[in-house]
Amino acid sequence: MLGATLSRWTMSYFAAALIALVVAELLMTLGYGYPGAPVESAQTLVLVHLVALGWLSLLMCGALFQFVPVLVARPLYSDSLPLPTLACLVLGLAALLLGFLQMGGIVSITFAFFPTAAALLAIGFGLVLWNLGRTLWTARPLPLPARFVAVGLCSIAATVTFGIIFTLVLGGVTDNPHLVDVVASGVPLHAIAGLGGWLTFTAMGVTYRLLAMFMLAPELGGPRSRAGFYCGTAALAAAIVGGGTAICLAVSLMLVLVAAGLLGLCALLLYGADILHLYRARKRRVIELNSRMAAFAMGGLAASAILIAVLAALGILAQHAAAVVFLVAFGWLSGLGLAKLYKIAAFLTWLECYGPVLGKTATPRVQDLAVERRAIRWFLLYFLAVWAATAALLLEMPMLFQACTGLMLIASLGIIVQLVRIRRLVDVSVTMRLPPGVSVPRLLLCSVQHD
Numbered sequence: 001m002l003g004a005t006l007s008r009w010t011m012s013y014f015a016a017a018l019i020a021l022v023v024a025e026l027l028m029t030l031g032y033g034y035p036g037a038p039v040e041s042a043q044t045l046v047l048v049h050l051v052a053l054g055w056l057s058l059l060m061c062g063a064l065f066q067f068v069p070v071l072v073a074r075p076l077y078s079d080s081l082p083l084p085t086l087a088c089l090v091l092g093l094a095a096l097l098l099g100f101l102q103m104g105g106i107v108s109i110t111f112a113f114f115p116t117a118a119a120l121l122a123i124g125f126g127l128v129l130w131n132l133g134r135t136l137w138t139a140r141p142l143p144l145p146a147r148f149v150a151v152g153l154c155s156i157a158a159t160v161t162f163g164i165i166f167t168l169v170l171g172g173v174t175d176n177p178h179l180v181d182v183v184a185s186g187v188p189l190h191a192i193a194g195l196g197g198w199l200t201f202t203a204m205g206v207t208y209r210l211l212a213m214f215m216l217a218p219e220l221g222g223p224r225s226r227a228g229f230y231c232g233t234a235a236l237a238a239a240i241v242g243g244g245t246a247i248c249l250a251v252s253l254m255l256v257l258v259a260a261g262l263l264g265l266c267a268l269l270l271y272g273a274d275i276l277h278l279y280r281a282r283k284r285r286v287i288e289l290n291s292r293m294a295a296f297a298m299g300g301l302a303a304s305a306i307l308i309a310v311l312a313a314l315g316i317l318a319q320h321a322a323a324v325v326f327l328v329a330f331g332w333l334s335g336l337g338l339a340k341l342y343k344i345a346a347f348l349t350w351l352e353c354y355g356p357v358l359g360k361t362a363t364p365r366v367q368d369l370a371v372e373r374r375a376i377r378w379f380l381l382y383f384l385a386v387w388a389a390t391a392a393l394l395l396e397m398p399m400l401f402q403a404c405t406g407l408m409l410i411a412s413l414g415i416i417v418q419l420v421r422i423r424r425l426v427d428v429s430v431t432m433r434l435p436p437g438v439s440v441p442r443l444l445l446c447s448v449q450h451d
């Protein structure tokens, strides 16, 4: 069970996140940012943060407010903090994007956008850490998936710290030479902490529990899973702490990043073995769409790791870093996010509507809220378009890249329509849809029943 307590604002996080995804895909389709503009241009920075913060981080925060209590069987520390948190994150993101545009000379308003973004994002992520950290703290010793989340939370703290240093230096608030060095060399560490630590490591922890739950597979937590957790944590510590120290001591980052990369590879191999085991040991033979599509996303993670290893061996990783970041962000993280969203939206809506009347009247099953054979087309289109877009980036074919991101946009809109249909109970048969005591749920807000 996902847990009987619903997080009131999770749907609002999901909605804001999906809007950011659609805007980002639209911008890419119109040729905004890389490859039409340089990687370090203001346009690319806007796009990167619209995806990393607006889409992926809001999605992750919304999911964690719902899911961390389930992982540790404790209520969320505060159910009212997620709303001000969302406001700070959205406003902070807007200020950050305007700061990038101001830096690129595209916006000429005289306003301290970067320092404002730094303050709002620090408060927003600080509230996320406080709320989830307090929830986890009461549940020590933590089960393995929750430990992944705890390391992910430390990583977002590191990502935001790097980001704040960047904004304060670029915004002209400080010219401290150490901090200027961090801006000059720290961007890879910031990206690794964000994409690798916060988004990937947390998603890995969450999948251990979600896949086991949705496929009726045994919970894992044995020596192999623990070894994967320690390797991954060591890789992140090596990259973030070791990398930060290397910058401060003005020594080469390369050795640190190679060591972190090898540890990260071990962690991914151990995780991959665990996930294969989960799929093989499942009791539900015919698996649902979300678990099938999650397998495609896992394939995206494996393909990203192979791509990094091959490009590094050929000495052309830096040249193709954008293609790697794209595959990680869309093939792995977004693919997994959309797949799980499809199930979670149905489950939470079912719990909200039919949970209170369960046993008192006939109710539909969770799977009656969704029509998988209609959704699968959009998911397949999405994954095919992402893989083709990655190939287009590697082969330096910008027009093909734009066409593929256009297909991603169409597929994402198709998936969003399915999510709205689920939320509005459109596909539930009329006889079952609204038994006495049940009303159609609000799109953006979960009604919370306190027992």
Ligand code: HEM
Binding pocket: 039, 040, 041, 044, 045, 048, 049, 052, 053, 057, 096, 117, 118, 121, 159, 160, 162, 163, 164, 166, 167, 170, 183, 184, 187, 190, 191, 194, 195, 198, 199, 325
């Ligand atoms: C999950 C969270 C995040 C991820 C994955 C992420 C990722 C990235 C990446 C990949 C770049 C390099 C992009 C390029 O060169 O085109 C970058 C740069 C940057 N990020 Fe983030 N970021 C995250 C959060 C933040 C936050 C919270 C802030 C601000 C508080 C921030 C501020 C910046 C700034 C100012 C730069 C430009 C650095 C420079 O050009 O020297 N980022 N980020």
